[in-house]
Amino acid sequence: MRRKRLWTGLASVTSFMLVLSILGTNCMMGYAGTVNQALGISTSKVVNQSEASDDTTYYESEYGELSAENLQKLIADTYDESVVEEEEGAVLLKNADSALPLSDSETKVTLFGHAVAQPLYKNSSAGSSGYKGEYCIDLYTALTNAGLHVNDTLYEAYASSTTKRGNGSSTFGQEETEWSMGEEDISFYTDKLKKSWADDYNDVAIVMLAREGGEGVEVQTDDEAEGISQLALHQEEKDLLQMIKDSGAFKKTIVLVNSGNAMELGWLDEYNVDACLWIGLPGQRGFEGVANLLVGDANPSGHLTDTYAINSLSAPAVVNGSYNNQNWTNLDEVLDVSEENDQDISWYTAQAEGIYVGYKYYETRYEDTVMGQGNADSNVGSSTGTGWNYTDEVQYPFGYGLSYTNFEQKLDSVEINGDEITIKATVTNTGKVAGKSTVQVYAQTPYGDYEKENSVEKSSIQLLDFEKTEMLEPGESETLTITGDKYLLASYDYVKAMSYIMSGGQYYLTIAENAHDAMNNVLAAKGAGNLVDVSGKAVSGNTENVYSWNEDFDNTTYATSEYTGEEVTNQFADCDLNYWVENSLTYMSRNDWEGTYPDSATQVAATDEMIEVLNGDYYEKPEDAVSADSYTQGENQNIPLAAMIGLDYEDEQWETYLNQFTIDELATIPADNFGTAEISTVGKPAILAGDGPDGVGGTFDEEKYGDGRDDCSFPCENILAATFNKNLLERRGELMGEEALYLGMAYVWMPGTNLHRTPFGGRNFEYYSEDANMNYLCEKVEVQGVETKGVHVGAKHLAGNDQENNREGISVFFNEQAFREGALRGCEGSLTEGGGMVVMHAFNRLGMKWSSASAALCTQIVRNEWGFSGFEETDAIAGDATFKSHFLSTFSAGTNVYCLDFSGASTAALSKQIKDYDDGYMLGLLRDTAHRYLYTIANSSIMNGYSADSVVVSVTPWWQPTMYGLIALFAILEILFLVFLIRGKKKEVIKVEGEK
Template structure:
């Protein structure tokens, strides 16, 4: 018996020893791993692993950047205020018959909200720019019902209760992080998935609340909300292929209406016919929907496009509905009858290489953007112009959605730039001065409020460029009309006028000619054709092109007072042959043309022959061996070259980064003295492991700078996560530990299309400023916020994070947003540079287009942010530029971004995890300062991740060593000119702080280590007792 008992005891001790050993090992390894993911762990747990320690005798101002606010209350309420006004000015009134809007005070008390999206609206992205709800703060977020209620509206409770009961009908489970999330609002389809209409049918509604239609008699202000969601890594497949085939709801496109949505509108119209009242349709979407049938429906009195309003935008929507705000938004995209009939839509999808490889990351697919420059209104308005002019077989059936001759009115529902107001305005283009010496175009426009309600108006300055024989011969395309710049008036009282002066960089009316001789004897430069230039105003691109055509003598009903003509006598290939910083321009993106690699493969659309060059769908391309040498992601070979010993690392010059605080001259000699202190290992680790925060660099005494995603606000961290809670410090932005707003997250702004629809650079700048302020209070310096890829077509479900189909509108927004935050030390970065205009195979898709298309559409979205606004940060793209990964494309990254535009700052890759696709050795030579990977702060760890990235390899390659120093210098420059150094003095040291989890791990190691030894000892003692 004793033997059995002893054996039993032995087993018990053995089991316990096994258990405690497991915990001990977990704690030991955990300590090592914690260091790798420390920033993310701190983010998750709300802890901080570092603190600044400054000599208490330090004098001088430690805090350079000043907030406009004295408390977090003022800050968050300012954010809410901007959010409300953004939707006041960014909601677009598309239709307003019979004076339906604004509602009277009495009418606001009898509102029936129809459509489940009225109660469960889309306020942000499914992923990316998702709304961060705030509750219990001084600026709680609100949905549509809450906003209406707060503004004194009274809504039909029977309908509210009915939709509540119907929740299971429109609840969707979406896979996320290994589990799933339940959404009661509509969601966007996954890539390869289909859209399923969730609108309850009339039968379902009646079976849930039999009397719901009866309640519309007294509550006869009928607001119907239709929604389409948005999200990163989501996609709308064009046509019926993108619609759930099991539903049979006559939905021909995921962005078109389903029968249930039609029936809902019909029910509202029917109720109005019986009871009087009004029918108002709200479009809660970022991607342009197909709404011709709503426009044509005489029973629908008003259509208001509200985008994704964020956390406060519904206050603004309510203000517009009630007339407290006069709508002044204009469409940032063309709304067309059939999205799938655009030229861009002919090449949109998953087009695998025939010899795609599963062994190589990113060798997956090719996308030939054969539409040339003709995306959005540039297509529709140019083809319209050509139908008037009678050129290019514009009236052929190619691309026609009706099958008959192409006719503008059959193709476009609402043009780009269109928007109504509660008042009326007149505009006259008083003068246009083109100064090619100063390289400016200055337009003076008088705007008069000719109506009876005060309001703001938007001046949209367009230009129609001459399309000449030279262009036809040299394959230079010209849009029939293009936006040059825009401005918004102040609030004009009825009868009041304002003269708006717009001065725009004239380079934006130049066209890229890949065949032209340039300043350095190669090919490629911007040209201005000889001929007549028509500068035109209009409520949208269509009105502008009509005005321009009328001024040119064509038989259309245009307004000559809104047009000025300017003539250029001869072809100009020199004025814009150099960039603003004097860099000679030349072709940099020839390899983006698929014909460069596969001659004769693609024909790009030209207005010279709409029919003959209507885009084919380019699928099943086969990559050649030459292409594969880039597609395999291993381009640069690290070799011994140059004189690495001439590049100084690890010097002891006694400088700290804070000594360069605010030094804006990159040529200041102190930069090289400082950067000589950095070690090669530090350069290699920091470029390889950029991660979610830009880590401290000991040799420079530079701080950690936290990165944050956007663009609907700095939403990655709550205010209190990194905010300074030491109110005894001199930090003017310190707040108490128990501050009411410490859990506030700023992912609350309306989405980018709403922002663009305001056409108000000042308001966008305000948004930048309020985020800059948030950055100061929250100690969050780096913000991937100015997201400005172009809307190639509406099917990209990530369009909610980008502004517009137009480059100048996008550019104006991004530049204003960045400029607004700079005075507060915010590094607001543009992204995703460049050509990331699809989520389908975004990691690796080889994007092909002409260089003119590349420069005048997508790249023009970024140019002003870099050249003029002084952006200090860029995030690059997942995709390839041609066959070369964006990060590895020297022409784009090094020559255009840095060379032509003069960018100087930090650049991060997007979330590319694959060590080869990161193209680290290529990327650093192009000025990319960090990848998104994380890891332990050691050379061994980074070499484990990137097997070529060893000190032994890199140290012999002078080219790489120089590139690394250049990258780290630019990054340090960005941080030195940001609020990352606020609170830093020369004596400041960043010291590590043991968090509770560090202490817990150490305690666990000790306790469980001792316990394990104890258990083993007891186990052996148990055996010895048995023997005894």
């Protein structure tokens, strides 16, 4: 009897283990790519049939062979680069009476603000985890290493406090799951703590304030703490600053802004803050750079890539964007008739602001206020409720940044030759310490009758290009030559010319240290008076730094693509809300600020036609589609992928190579899981991809290289952009490319190219700027840096994914001028001038269509206009969103690959369509995808080591036989225990019968 229970119990245990192992294995197989990536397993290896006569290192590491020793050099360089990026990217916003750098006698400091004990290295998102480990340097350590003595009493109190900042993204396995500002209540500062700085450590109060967003986590416009903008100063922070001020203990108060979003800083004077430094999110080593800046071992040279508004809610883009997205007014009807998930079809945002994002709004309205144009000084959009006034709205303009020294910038010459505008400018260090200076080139293009009649909006000032000097000693000069691309000054006329135009009339070009100074220079050149700087002080502008010329109206030069010769014309008419519902959306125009400023979010009902598009099924097999049999399939001629290395995209040999694939083999390629599986029959190795604008996200192979740490978590992308240093941008790219070489990645998802449409974007920290031209210029050189390593770059997210709130499936409405000059241009430089071979689409819809289903975007713009020959991939389709599962619609629109298609749903859908419906058209698209994907891979560093006689051998990951072994073990045990149980029961029956 006892044994029977024992066997029953053991059989129950093994039953549970068997179920667990079977379902667990099934789940792991579904996520095989992710499991392999986490375990650092490649599922293929190269076997060379004979001694390779040719050199098979197609892309070399600049450090020489991939080795333990060279990896250490690379790691050291990435850490050094991080420090320099932070030194050159952090922006000195205020420095009253040269409070910074600290003097040699100012070494005893007290760190205030909970963030000093919980620094924000990076917001939650993909990429490197290097900031979590032992190789991360925090603010405290960095300051101590720099020779400062920190008040440990207060620091320890912060460190042991239960208060924690959280972004509310329910982070599992980490400390915080609740949204919280994470600042201490004033009661935290006990008398004992106050004594710690009253008696000592009172040379300097260093206050660090953090603002946290993240992937899928928009910074709040109406926050859970006080119902105010999360970017505003909160009560606990006010109390803290007041306490420091009232104590009178400190000689200086320094504020560090630890945020990837532009914080509201209109309060600095009120609390007697002497200096303020925006440090962004410094990654794992950036705090060393911050410390160097504070003690004067480095001189700040960073400049803002965003406008810092006094009131973040004053940006017109906020009216419809961020948390002000709207539901269709007939939402119930929409949900009733659609089979899509409710969340994915419920929201829309109408970009009524048009082109006027960031400085393009504030500076344009400033010019119009000064010039008395377009009712610019009316109350609409005013933060004070009275007439709109620039100095009431802007705290620090785009491009702003101070230094410990002074510079004089002189415009030497401007030459215009075709598309090229060559600017020479001389910079002289007129101060007392060495430093670097940024020359920012801005232009104004005409806003005349043609533009007003045809709704061609114009920013009054526009960044054309920039360069940075080398380190200039006091008195030293350097002449910079900057070559701007006139294309970046063209305007898109979607009404009349339906293409890019160069407006006719007077053009102005100027150099300046920020957008507002540039604006004043141009206004002065136009003879305007009543100019003010950002503090409200009267200024006269510098007309000597202005160059002016005249252009004839031109609607032809940029009406064809410079890359393909394709006609550039309207493609996104259906993304304008007015296309669907007449007069439903008024776009803001500088011609009439009062009449066009969006005073409330646009309300609209989705029409039947809109709902039909929302449903996402667009594909119908063309009537003239050829049979699938018209393509050669499975004709294996033993041509490996390595034989295709270096061949032109158009080379006929590609057709022969593709003829080797069966439909099933071809159909595996669109299913990406941070890489794709090997196809050994055609010599295609397994592919691994990285992901992260500020770190490719991987762990070095300890067995191979003797070091198992994470790749570098660099400072956030907007710190990198704020360096205004193209050499640093390019170097970041090169170093990330080098890391990818060690990590075996063929391509990496970076940089982030969306716009800081509002200051609240949860991922602003991994996008460069509010300005599309700035993005264009930054990504061009950073992408080039990565691509030189044979690692391909996939900019993300194309296009319009400028907010995290409702990002999946939200319908984004805009006019074509705003889209082409904004969201599209923000990514364009990566694919065209940058040479990036991969691109990731966005989660949002363009109008009613998901971006990956927009033929206008995926085919017409990316391929036909930009001449892109790489592959296009969706953003992640894993999860539950049905709007991403219309594979035939998206594939026929031009999408090639599906990101994180764990289950191979795209493979199944495409294969079924081709086989069940004899759809040769779809097979043709599949071959095109294979061509694009494999061309990209063949010309990547992943082919290092492969030659034409190499064989790709599949490698079964060790965990798979292990899991199957466990299933077998538990099954055998189960059977065994059941047999014992049955035998025991039989014996029991015999025994009972015997007793009877």
